[in-house]
Amino acid sequence: MPTQPIPAPGSHAISIRNLKKSFGSNEVLKDISLEIEPGEVVCIIGPSGSGKSTLLRCVNLLEVPTSGTVLVGPDEVTHPDADLDRIRRRIGMVFQSFNLFPHLTVLENLTVAQIKVLKRRKEDAIATARLNLHRVGMSSKEDAYPGQLSGGQQQRVAIARSLSMEPQLMLFDEPTSALDPELVGEVLAVMKSLANEGMTMVIVTHEMAFAREVADRVVFMDGGYIVEQGPAQEVIGNPREERTQSFLHRVLNPMVIDAAEVIDEEELSTAS
Amino acid sequence: MSTQTTYPATEVAAPRLTRRQRARLSLGVQYALGIAVIGLLAFMTDWATFSAAFLRFDILERMLPRVILIGLVNTIIYAALAFIFAFVVGLLLAVMRLSSVAAYRWFAGAYVEFFRGVPALVVLFMVAYGIPNAFPGFQFPGDKYGMVMVGLGITAAAYMAETFRAGIQAVPKGQLEAARTLGMSHTRTMATIVIPQAFRVVIPPLTNEMILLVKDSSLVYVLGVTAAQYELTKFAQDFLNRSVNATPLIVAALCYLAITLPLSGLVRKLEARYAKAR
Numbered sequence: 001m002p003t004q005p006i007p008a009p010g011s012h013a014i015s016i017r018n019l020k021k022s023f024g025s026n027e028v029l030k031d032i033s034l035e036i037e038p039g040e041v042v043c044i045i046g047p048s049g050s051g052k053s054t055l056l057r058c059v060n061l062l063e064v065p066t067s068g069t070v071l072v073g074p075d076e077v078t079h080p081d082a083d084l085d086r087i088r089r090r091i092g093m094v095f096q097s098f099n100l101f102p103h104l105t106v107l108e109n110l111t112v113a114q115i116k117v118l119k120r121r122k123e124d125a126i127a128t129a130r131l132n133l134h135r136v137g138m139s140s141k142e143d144a145y146p147g148q149l150s151g152g153q154q155q156r157v158a159i160a161r162s163l164s165m166e167p168q169l170m171l172f173d174e175p176t177s178a179l180d181p182e183l184v185g186e187v188l189a190v191m192k193s194l195a196n197e198g199m200t201m202v203i204v205t206h207e208m209a210f211a212r213e214v215a216d217r218v219v220f221m222d223g224g225y226i227v228e229q230g231p232a233q234e235v236i237g238n239p240r241e242e243r244t245q246s247f248l249h250r251v252l253n254p255m256v257i258d259a260a261e262v263i264d265e266e267e268l269s270t271a272s
Numbered sequence: 273m274s275t276q277t278t279y280p281a282t283e284v285a286a287p288r289l290t291r292r293q294r295a296r297l298s299l300g301v302q303y304a305l306g307i308a309v310i311g312l313l314a315f316m317t318d319w320a321t322f323s324a325a326f327l328r329f330d331i332l333e334r335m336l337p338r339v340i341l342i343g344l345v346n347t348i349i350y351a352a353l354a355f356i357f358a359f360v361v362g363l364l365l366a367v368m369r370l371s372s373v374a375a376y377r378w379f380a381g382a383y384v385e386f387f388r389g390v391p392a393l394v395v396l397f398m399v400a401y402g403i404p405n406a407f408p409g410f411q412f413p414g415d416k417y418g419m420v421m422v423g424l425g426i427t428a429a430a431y432m433a434e435t436f437r438a439g440i441q442a443v444p445k446g447q448l449e450a451a452r453t454l455g456m457s458h459t460r461t462m463a464t465i466v467i468p469q470a471f472r473v474v475i476p477p478l479t480n481e482m483i484l485l486v487k488d489s490s491l492v493y494v495l496g497v498t499a500a501q502y503e504l505t506k507f508a509q510d511f512l513n514r515s516v517n518a519t520p521l522i523v524a525a526l527c528y529l530a531i532t533l534p535l536s537g538l539v540r541k542l543e544a545r546y547a548k549a550r
Contacts, residue, residue, distance in 0.1 A: 062449055089455035099450035103468050103546075113454035116464060158450075165454060 012071070013038045013169050013200045014059055019068035021054055028054045030224035032068070036169070041201045043211035043232070046221035047247055052204040055221070056171050059202070060084075060091045073168065089117060092162030092170040096177050098154040100146035106133070106157050107142040110164045118165065125164075132160040136190045152183030156190050169200035176207060208251060212236045220244045324517075331519040335511055342500065343507035344527045350420045350489040350503055351531075355482050357425030362432025367462070369437050380433065387430035393491050399423035400495050416501050420492050428485055435477045439470035472546045479539040483532045504528060 014036040021029040028051045036042055044052045057063040059070055061077050061084055070077045075087050101109050110129035114120045120128070133139045136156040146154055155175055162170060172191065176184040188210050195201055195214050205211060211218050211232055218235040220228045220243075228241045239245045249256070289297065369380035387395060399422050404410060412418030443466045451461040490505035497506065508524035 060453060062453070085452075085455050085457050088453055091453070093450075093453040095446060095450065097444075097446050099444075099446040101447065101450070101465055101469075103472070112464060113451075113456060116460055117455040161454070 012036060013040065013073065014202070015069075015071040016055075016059070017069045017071075019055070019058060019070065020066045021051075021058060021063060022066045028224055029058070029065070032224075032226060034219065034226065034229075036200065036202060038168075038200055039198050040216050041195045041199075041214055042203070042217045042219060043215035044202065044204045044219045044221060045206070045208070045211060045236075045247075046227075050221040051224045052221050053173050056173050056202060056204050059171060060088050060093060062093075085117070089165055090168045092165060092167035094155070094158050094162055094170065094172045094175045096174040098146070098151070098158045098178070100154055100158055100161070102146050104145075105142065106138065106144050106146070106149075109146070109157060110161050113161075114164055128164050128166075129160070132163040133157070135163065135193075136160045137186075150183060151179045152186045155179065155187045159187075159190055159194070163194075169202070170194070172201065172203040172205070174204050174206065176205070206251065208236055208248070220247070222247065326518050326522050328515075328517055328519045331511065331515050331517055332523055335507075335520060335523055339504070339507055339523055339527065342502055343504040343524070344530070346501060347486060347489050347503040347527070348531060349417065350424070350492055351482065351485040353417060353421035354424035354428055354485050354489070357421045358428035358432050358481070358485070359478075361425065361429035363436050363467075365429060365433035366436035366440060369433065370440060384430045384433050387427050388434075390427070392424065392427045392488055393494065395427050396420075396423035396491055396494065399426065416492075416495060416497055419495065420489070423495075424485060424488055424491070428481055428488075432478065432481055435474050435481065436470065439474035440466055442473045443469045475542050475546070476539050479535055483535055486528065486531050486535075 012035045014034070016032055016034045019029055019032040020027065032051075032055060034055075044055065046052050054063055058065045059072065059077070061070075061082075065078055068078070072087055072091060076082060077084070077087055100106075101112070104112060107126065107129055110132060111122070111125040114125035114128060115122060118125075130139065130142070133142055136159055138153060138156050138160060141149060141153065141157070146157070149157065159170075159175075175191070176187050179187065184207070188207060191201070191203070192210075192214050203211075203215070213232075215232040217229060218232045219226055220235055220239070220241070222243050228235055228239060228244045234240075235244065236248060239248055365380045365383060368376040369384070371377055371380075400419050403412075403422075412422065414421075440462075447465055447469065448461055451465040452458070456464070489503050492501075492503050493506035493509070497503075502510065504524045504527050508520040511520035512518070
């Protein structure tokens with residue numbers, strides 16, 4: 001890993017330095033350093049278990065890092081005295097499983113935090129909510145409950161919920177992984193329009209076509225390290241590292257692995 | 273060459289039934305058995321004596337306005353007071369049991385284990401006689417009503433705490449994460465996101481708890497209540513002693529059902545309403 005010069009605080013949207021995270025004896029993140037610039041769209045790709053989601057969750061401290069520092073704008077999230085509730089307001093997050101509040105209507109999902117956290121007046125919160133529902137094309141469903149919506153619709157509402165807090169950056173944790181294939185497109189379209197509006201976005205994803213088209217930068221992670229990063233065209237189109245090449249080969253050609261290989265792997269794993 | 277299988281005559285002792293025929297036969301036998309038992313009981317019972325023991329309308333008439341105005345009303349008041357106490361204390365205990373402060377967790381755990389393991393009657397006695405002795409001059413607000421509220425509520429709170437805890441833990445972790453990500457504090461998240469969802473899960477068991485409290489209110493008579501404080505069981509017992517007839521018990525039973533059956537109905541309604549918001 002090349003050592004990076006220490007940046008002046010506040011010059012990056014996110015600045016991660018020497019981040020490590022272990023769950024018990026399992027070290028999931030092994031010395032990660034990464035900077036994200038304002039307005040940048042960064043896709044994090046890599047095999048499952050490579051630490052992508054954990055890295056994302058360390059940015060807003062849903063996971064507490066074992067060591068290292070994370071700065072969001074000028075604020076050190078990892079500082080023991082950090083006011084997390086205040087910092088988190090500025091960081092939108094979209095989850096794989098949507099996590100809409102099932103006991104609230106779509107509109108209430110978007111207004112509850114505005115009213116309770118930002119102390120906005122109810123009318124103002126509703127106006128902001130409607131604006132953001134319009135942005136994701138869900139205006140007609142404001143009185144529905146999440147359970148009445150499709151997965152794609154729920155995820156669009158979840159994006160609108162985050163946007164209603166007017167965050168400075170957005171984290172997406174595999175936002176389309178729980179969706180039926182025909183519903184993926186509508187969510188990606190919303191994310192793309194967000195990217196075009198200049199939102200700072202960090203996206204953990206398996207959608208290579210999306211990463212290639214929308215990302216300013218692609219970060220490939222494996223085994224708790226950042227193996228390779230750079231412009232999407234380079235990392236996905238012409239990867240330098242052998243591990244990146246083999247990962248992309250498997251992802252882009254899922255039919256290429258023949259049965260003998262899988263059986264061999266199974267024998268290896270049962271033997272161990 | 274024949275493809276048909278033939279059996280020797282000796283093996284066809286019983287006629288072979290199809291599966292449907294067998295099912296029908298089994299059902300028929302069950303019905304016949306049930307009808308035979310009911311018929312036999314009906315035949316053996318001396319109906320005149322039976323109804324004289326359980327259903328004397330003259331006794332019912334003598335009980336009538338007061339069994340409702342005093343017995344039923346007091347039963348509802350005792351159960352409702354104990355429920356309110358148990359609800360508040362139970363919710364508090366559940367939150368304590370899930371607290372990050374170890375001392376709170378231990379206290380709530382010890383409370384639940386102790387009061388679940390001790391009979392409600394013993395706790396009621398402890399409250400009714402122990403507390404006034406331990407704190408001379410202390411008066412329960414509302415006298416017997418306050419005493420019952422605490423005496424029955426303490427035990428019910430232990431059960432409700434466990435119900436609430438299960439309800440809170442049934443709310444997916446992602447709900448908590450989503451709320452925290454939106455900048456809500458832990459307390460705010462519990463109050464606006466987790467506990468409202470937990471309530472839906474716990475409404476059926478809470479109603480069961482209410483039904484149990486309605487029935488447990490029959491323990492109140494051991495406190496030596498005045499005639500105006502009688503609940504259904506004490507009221508019925510009073511009449512039982514005077515009339516030497518079981519009719520008052522039947523009347524009391526019907527009054528209990530008049531409370532508990534609508535409660536069950538209410539649960540079904542609430543469940544249906546919440547199911548819509550799933």
